[in-house]
Amino acid sequence: MALRVAAAACIGRHKNAPLSLVSVPNRLLRRSPPGFGSPLQHQAGRSVRAIQGATAEPVAPKKEDERQSPQDWKIKMLYDGDCPLCMREVDMLRERNKQYGTIKFVDIGSAEYLPEENQGLDYKTVMGRIHAVLSDGTVVTDVEAFRRLYEQVGLGWIYAITKYEPIATIADAVYKVWAKYRLQVTGRPPLEEILEARKRKGEMCNDGDKCKM
Template sequence: MDREYCEIEAFYDGDCPLCRREVNLLKRFDRRHKIHFTDIAADDFDPDVYGKTQSEFMEEMQGRLPDGSWVSGVEVFRRLYSAIGLRWLVAPTHLPGISHSLDYLYRHFARHRLKLTGRCQQGQCTVKPPQDKVHS
């Protein structure tokens, strides 16, 4: 897929079952290939390439726009759903009460998604570390 023609590059946690389900849904509806998906849990993902840390990518959904600027959190989802032609669904999310509620709920989910998706054991929530990179 050519990233030049994408409206957004979405960085998602491929180890999160709910995140994967959402991405798979978006991929099915992205018939014009407006979205490029990058799995931050993939063995070959290197956050340094993007000038961010793995922790920054894990804190909340990140999106990179064609001009190189970044959006995060609920704004990424607004851009994703707009890219697949569901602007009518996105429009109400800008209303003050709805916008604030969505931001709050998403931040809560993002902060606790490891526990909510069964990736914590005995009170320890861990993610697999990125593969060691060989730098020459």
């Protein structure tokens, strides 16, 4: 009864008070189970929060750079996006990287690829063998590059043995053979022809607003 009198008094002072405070039935004033509070308490609480929200100053939205931090990558993988076998491994690492976010993937065949942003490594150099760049600028190649990449996505055990001799030397030798013949194995033309085709494409694209190829 006391609560209803208080509610009526509030309504008398504030004509625009929420209707939920008007004429609360006695059954709503009965004690609710411990820990839940009465229905009136819930209604009053929501009404007070609504009033406070209406009178409070609006909160300025955070800027985009405040809501999201940049990717904290630890190693950058420079890969040949036109190599079908290479892309299988890249896709696997990219899927694993969703959990870790430590690898940045850079397609050297992309028109946006810039050597100056990747320790001066040009297309021809990177096509010769795999290169990766650590966040401190260190460049790693061959099997060591794979080992560093796999370590960043929780698969370091696969290449762990290649840290030790004579396995390290043998692994690098095997990889160099693969790198030498990978274009032929994947049915692509020799590197010299690829470079010439890229040069012609660049010249054609520079002649107009749109690439003619």
